[in-house]
Amino acid sequence: MTAPDPSLLSLNTATVRAQWALPEIIAGCVRHGIGRIAPWRDQVAQAGLADTARRIRDAGLALSGYCRGGMFPALDAAGLRAARDDNRRAVDEALTLGAPCLVLVVGGLPKDANDRPASKDLAGARAMVQDGIGELLAYARPAGMPLAIEPLHPMYAADRACVNTLGQANDLCDALGPGLGVIVDIYHVWWDPALQREIARAGRAESAPGASRLMGFHLCDWLVPTQDLLLDRGMMGDGVIDIPLLRSWMEDAGYRGPHEVEIFSAGNWWKRDPDEVLATCKARHAAVC
């Protein structure tokens, strides 16, 4: 593999969220020559939507995605309605920000008021996800905002996302039609023996000829040992994922889009000087991706 095009590097703002607010992250990207960014809703809300849109535009940054919609399953009709309304607001925000897609983390089992799983019906949760995405597509498609399902690692099936393989996400795209695609986050899917085949399938996008479903490629690494299920992701090169191999599968499938670095790391990268983190992202992107 040749080294990746450095202009494809994008910073998911979660990577330095512990150190910087969104305006500082935007300025940091400019300072480090990182031309793309993927902001999170809570950070945008804190900094102000219109102000953030202006800052990003003034900085000359492109978005690689907007994090995130989803969390569809709920215990009752009121909960489902609340999720629907919140997801519509996320679509509106993504449009204001000029995002190329709204990333969907679809949710796990329905939760009670204390945020604890209140059901063991995984198939039911998956049906709610399909219904919820279908309903959101009816809102997002005419507005021109693509939705991108991000399959999450199976260890998050109960509490974060019950779409756990790229195959499942492709099946949802088959069922629900145009305007829907997938995010390939290597942390979540690197282990999957069907990965190469399902990336190729997403690239072919049989249900929407000419329109690839591949809407994003997220990078970090799987550490051994992993100390925490959520907050111990590694910097590219520090773990066991063969990133150039996975990138080659994406490129073979026609993907030419951003390489978005997204690292949740409470014990390491969130404790470092954020300028060092950004410099390391750039260096590792060039060296090991």
Place this chain on the structure above:
Amino acid sequence: MTAPDPSLLSLNTATVRAQWALPEIIAGCVRHGIGRIAPWRDQVAQAGLADTARRIRDAGLALSGYCRGGMFPALDAAGLRAARDDNRRAVDEALTLGAPCLVLVVGGLPKDANDRPASKDLAGARAMVQDGIGELLAYARPAGMPLAIEPLHPMYAADRACVNTLGQANDLCDALGPGLGVIVDIYHVWWDPALQREIARAGRAESAPGASRLMGFHLCDWLVPTQDLLLDRGMMGDGVIDIPLLRSWMEDAGYRGPHEVEIFSAGNWWKRDPDEVLATCKARHAAVC
């Protein structure tokens, strides 16, 4: 679902390994009326193989499996040979103990001398696993000891087992033929959208008509939140797995074998009075499985 047959309950000895040595576990099973047991090799080695075989026989216990062979991938020919030899010894021990199968945890990426992953070649590791099982089958099949592949959760792909779905295990059985089967441990596979289909496939055992591949059914539960990737498994009923549903899929596929409770729980069950743990296993098996 009707309650499960209590005589099917088996204790995987890891469940109380922190509190009791193997002779105490055997005595505990007798005291609690648990008629089946699945011992681990290190515990057997500590207690003595011949002595353990005699104790289990004298106690009138049946085995539900022997834990464990596997760990096939290695960096070099010497490492592969060492794994082969060790696995043959495991087959011999399983025969001495009268186990119905040797459970295989197949291993992850090849490791260096410090037990750290020394390769990112996941496909290569999977090929070593297939070769290693094939070679072990040539030893185990004529000896009459079935081998049972236990797919492990994808979060163990790097360091413990690169067979991460029941579909993968079934593919290996297709490729390698009779004498090989699968263990369905609900902790590892409960999230898999293809699970019901792959259990049915294993029950049909198309490559070996009349001989089901379903060689074991392991129980515990998936806790939310899970505090540790390895040592925070839950007691049945304390997590989110719909155990009766998964048992119904096993029974629909023709499985009538043991229900083996295997709980790694450094923070909870390993700290409790082991008699309480065994009593709880029995009660939960009857109530929520």
